[in-house]
Amino acid sequence: MLLGTGAYESVVVAPNLPGAPSSLEHARGFYRATNPGTFFRVLSPGTQIVLLLALLCNWGPVPVTRWRLAGALALAILGDVITFKFHYPRNTILFSDPLTRSAADLDRVATEWAAGNYVRIGAILTAVVLAMVSLIRIARDTAPGEQPYSNSSATR
Amino acid sequence: MKTAISESTRYATPTSTLDHTEKYSGNRPSPNLGLDRNWRGTVRLVSSFLPLLLLSMLFGASSFQLAVDAPNWTGVPALEHYRAFYPVINPGTFFQTLLPTALLALLAALVCNWRPTPTRSRLAGALAVMVLVGVLTFTFHFPRNKILFGDPLTRPAAFYHQIVTEWIAGDYLRLAMILAAVILVAMSMIRIARDTARKELRDSNSSVTR
Numbered sequence: 430m431l432l433g434t435g436a437y438e439s440v441v442v443a444p445n446l447p448g449a450p451s452s453l454e455h456a457r458g459f460y461r462a463t464n465p466g467t468f469f470r471v472l473s474p475g476t477q478i479v480l481l482l483a484l485l486c487n488w489g490p491v492p493v494t495r496w497r498l499a500g501a502l503a504l505a506i507l508g509d510v511i512t513f514k515f516h517y518p519r520n521t522i523l524f525s526d527p528l529t530r531s532a533a534d535l536d537r538v539a540t541e542w543a544a545g546n547y548v549r550i551g552a553i554l555t556a557v558v559l560a561m562v563s564l565i566r567i568a569r570d571t572a573p574g575e576q577p578y579s580n581s582s583a584t585r
Numbered sequence: 586m587k588t589a590i591s592e593s594t595r596y597a598t599p600t601s602t603l604d605h606t607e608k609y610s611g612n613r614p615s616p617n618l619g620l621d622r623n624w625r626g627t628v629r630l631v632s633s634f635l636p637l638l639l640l641s642m643l644f645g646a647s648s649f650q651l652a653v654d655a656p657n658w659t660g661v662p663a664l665e666h667y668r669a670f671y672p673v674i675n676p677g678t679f680f681q682t683l684l685p686t687a688l689l690a691l692l693a694a695l696v697c698n699w700r701p702t703p704t705r706s707r708l709a710g711a712l713a714v715m716v717l718v719g720v721l722t723f724t725f726h727f728p729r730n731k732i733l734f735g736d737p738l739t740r741p742a743a744f745y746h747q748i749v750t751e752w753i754a755g756d757y758l759r760l761a762m763i764l765a766a767v768i769l770v771a772m773s774m775i776r777i778a779r780d781t782a783r784k785e786l787r788d789s790n791s792s793v794t795r
Contacts, residue, residue, distance in 0.1 A: 436679075437649055468649055572779035
């Protein structure tokens with residue numbers, strides 16, 4: 430879900446941000462009842478909690494699965510670190526502060542925001558791939574008729 | 586008198602003379618994903634992974650629209666701001682690319698996993714559900730999109746409120762259908778992972794006994 434929303438923001442929202450101040454005035458005029466932040470503040474911690482649960486449930490049997498899930502969790506947290514450190518200051522400039530800066534300055538901030546979002550999407554995509562590979566591995570290890578956790582010794 | 590076999594004698598004896606119960610020795614080739622040598626298994630897995638990724642993205646982006654965009658369509662001024670904010674690219678462009686891509690990926694997954702019947706049924710079910718999503722979008726959402734985001738905003742606010750309410754109700758249905766497709770594809774992927782693990786196990790066992 431996070432990957433889809435991140436891609437949606439990059440493809441649909443970010444290309445419309447340049448053209449300040451009118452583009453930003455329209456964005457501010459539109460996002461009154463809810464804004465993307467409201468959505469991500471629920472979805473992002475939710476994803477991290479689910480990943481943490483998956484990590485705890487799969488801690489013991491196969492170390493490689495544990496490391497993949499831990500990597501996915503670390504990347505999900507990294508996505509939030511990027512959000513807090515990189516995107517939040519730019520969100521404030523673009524969507525909260527008075528639009529007193531020059532248009533070029535605001536467009537530069539919007540372009541930086543879009544570039545940072547690509548990094549965030551990269552981190553989330555890697556986390557998704559790690560989680561999916563873990564799911565495949567767990568499915569294989571728990572297959573009926575399969576020796577449970579057969580390869581754990583080989584992967585240690 | 587019963588003769589006890591010493592440990593060293595027992596280990597020196599060929600396994601065939603002890604019993605035929607096959608036990609895991611710890612060194613057989615494993616169905617490890619990273620060491621996957623079965624290319625057909627890999628194709629089957631990757632072909633189910635791609636639609637799962639795309640459908641999850643579609644589910645996420647649709648949820649975003651429902652949770653973030655739709656509650657802001659609260660009147661004519663808000664709709665005017667919305668129209669003015671999307672001059673370069675609009676949400677339709679995103680969904681009109683992602684939905685056909687997901688459908689194609691699902692079709693490819695179905696072709697690559699035609700043989701096991703339960704997997705085929707699940708993938709065909711997911712494809713059918715996603716075709717229905719497309720039909721729902723074209724027949725239900727597109728006319729309302731045109732009213733909300735295309736036509737001149739000349740009607741009373743209550744009319745637009747009614748259209749937005751209908752759009753949201755339809756979107757809940759669309760979201761439920763996408764979620765159903767995601768679950769069906771996830772179940773298929775798990776099944777394929779298990780099937781290919783068993784096949785690799787059989788292959789490795791047969792190569793050991795050859």
